[in-house]
Amino acid sequence: MTTINEKLKTMREKAGLRQGQIADYLGVTQTFISKVETGERNLTVDQLESVVNLYGYGGGCPSDPVCI
Numbered sequence: 001m002t003t004i005n006e007k008l009k010t011m012r013e014k015a016g017l018r019q020g021q022i023a024d025y026l027g028v029t030q031t032f033i034s035k036v037e038t039g040e041r042n043l044t045v046d047q048l049e050s051v052v053n054l055y056g057y058g059g060g061c062p063s064d065p066v067c068i
Contacts, residue, residue, distance in 0.1 A: 009037040011055045026050060 012022060019033040026033075026047050035041040043051065 003039060005037055005039045008043075008051065011051075011057070012037075015055050022051065022054075025054060 012019070019037070020030045023030045023033045026043075028047075032041060036043055
């Protein structure tokens with residue numbers, strides 16, 4: 001089973017973005033994003049919503065297997 005952290009990493013890579021870019025967007029460090037993607041840390045609900053919207057999944061995910 002794929003974890004949300006793995007899905008977030010896949011979504012970021014699919015979007016062609018670097019961890020540092022996501023960190024800047026959220027106002028956190030690149031290290032924090034790295035730890036989120038490995039499951040050591042978690043995003044807040046607000047941060048998760050921001051990232052999902054950034055990746056273009058904010059309106060729902062009817063058939064995309066990468067979507068959370």
